[in-house]
Amino acid sequence: MDSIVAPVTALVPQPVGILRLSGLNLWQQIQPLFPGLPCPAPRKATLLTLKRQGQAIDSVLVLFFPGPHSFTGEDVVEIQAHGNPQNIRSILHSIEECGIRQAKPGEFSLRAYKNGKISLLKAESLHRMITAPTYGDFLSAHSSFSRPENHPLATIKEAFLDLLASFYAFLDYPEELTDSEHSYSHSLLFPKILTLQHLSRHQLSLFRKNRRVFSSxxxxxxxxxxxxxxxxxxxxxxxxxxxxxxxxxxxxxxxxxxxxxxxxxxxxxxxxxxxxxxxxxxxxxxxxxxxxxxxxxxxxxxxxxxxxxxxxxxxxxxxxxxxxxxxxxxxxxxxxxxxxxxxxxxxxxxxxxxxxxxxxxxxxxxxxNNSTPLLDSERQAQALSSFLKAITRAEDSLRSNAFDLALTSLEEARNLLEDGTGMISTEEIYDRVFSRFCLGK
CATH class of the missing domain: 3.40.50.300 (P-loop containing nucleotide triphosphate hydrolases)
Structure with a gap:
């Protein structure tokens, strides 16, 4: 994967302008800008002279974050220079001459996601933090970002895994259950579905209520x-x-x-x-x-x-x-x-x-201005809306004892929720099956 660079601060006159770079073996690539100088100590601001073709351009502070312990999971370098826009453009051009291209919008966060540094939910919470029109909206997004278990879809995921584990145990291991246990397990599925429907409708209602043409x-x-x-x-x-x-x-x-x-x-x-x-x-x-x-x-x-x-x-x-x-x-x-x-x-x-x-x-x-965690995007809302429809179809099939159709709807719901959260695995489901049911009796 090629290395990338982008200005972190706006190209307007200001005291300090910041450039961020990410890539593999990054210091070797930008060594021509700091000829003869060793790689700075990790996570310590180091004052260096940045040169272009041997001529000093600016005195800059350099911070080096070696991968994989960085935001993107790759080597990351931040260069803090004097904030004259022409100076920042000159440094940016010098970095490009080292074979490093300008990043596309969101590419640093995309690399963090692809390298397993952040989840899809955290990525969207991060975007909402940056673009939040009110402080309350920022706090809401920050709550989901800093504690992913607070995210509405994480709560719904837990309830869905509980339902799925119960259904798989009911469907896959009927010989391990007595008739009364079988009937009891069947009846337990409906309250779990109702809980999921309530959680989903509530979050969709909050999202629609807070979504406005004008956010201010x-x-x-x-x-x-x-x-x-x-x-x-x-x-x-x-x-x-x-x-x-x-x-x-x-x-x-x-x-x-x-x-x-x-x-x-x-x-x-x-x-x-x-x-x-x-x-x-x-x-x-x-x-x-x-x-x-x-x-x-x-x-x-x-x-x-x-x-x-x-x-x-x-x-x-x-x-x-x-x-x-x-x-x-x-x-x-x-x-x-x-x-x-x-x-x-x-x-x-x-x-x-x-x-x-x-x-x-x-x-x-x-x-x-409240910090209640909310859905972060229209994409999440659409996924949750489709998930709710699939859960409702599964309920209808269960009431008709059409277990194969119920399984199809639940698998569809699982795929939709996985698209929305990016965090459901088969291992999680079967862990719950074996931890909550005494199947070896």
């Missing part, structure tokens, strides 16, 4: 054209994220901006101005997209102004605030009292609006 607390600004949505959007973000002009239809697509809060991000979305019809195809598509997005956000801000007085023109289940913008031009009419009165130009009322949104976001994250 999301707020959509909508309203008639020229109501000042984009100006308000920019003020809330404290940046000129959206283009502002006096011409209707300036905003045509959804714009995103984030406010980083101590407990999680607040995602703001600016949308195209709502009107009954538009001759502009692109603007019309933007309005349609905004309408669909309303169903997926946590809060809608319906923004109107003196020039664009209009109540919310549609019904929605999404909670919303009505916002009267441009109060510096005119106060809101008493017949349509808004929830908030603001001026994006003078900033009047913005603090009250922002405080309300932050409070809603904090409440949202207080309910979502």
């Amino acid at each position: 607390f999301s707020v959509l600004l909508a309203g008639p054209p020229n109501s000042g949505k984009s100006s308000l959007f920019n003020r809330l973000l404290q940046s000129d994220r959206a283009i502002v002009s006096p011409y209707p239809g300036t905003t045509r697509d959804l714009l995103e901006g984030r406010l980083s809060l101590p407990f999680g991000d607040l995602l703001l979305l600016d949308s195209a101005g709502f009107r009954s019809s538009s001759n502009d195809l692109i603007e019309g598509m933007g309005i349609s997209k905004a309408r669909k997005t309303i169903a997926h956000v946590d809060r809608l801000l319906w923004v109107t102004s003196p020039e664009t007085l209009a109540p919310l023109p549609f019904s929605t289940r999404t909670p919303y605030f009505t916002i009267w913008n441009k109060v510096d031009l005119s106060p809101p009419p008493p017949i349509l009292p808004p929830d908030f009165v603001v001026s994006a130009r003078t900033r009047k009322g913005l603090r009250q609006l922002l405080d309300a949104l932050v409070s809603l976001a904090e409440d949202f994250y207080s309910h979502h």
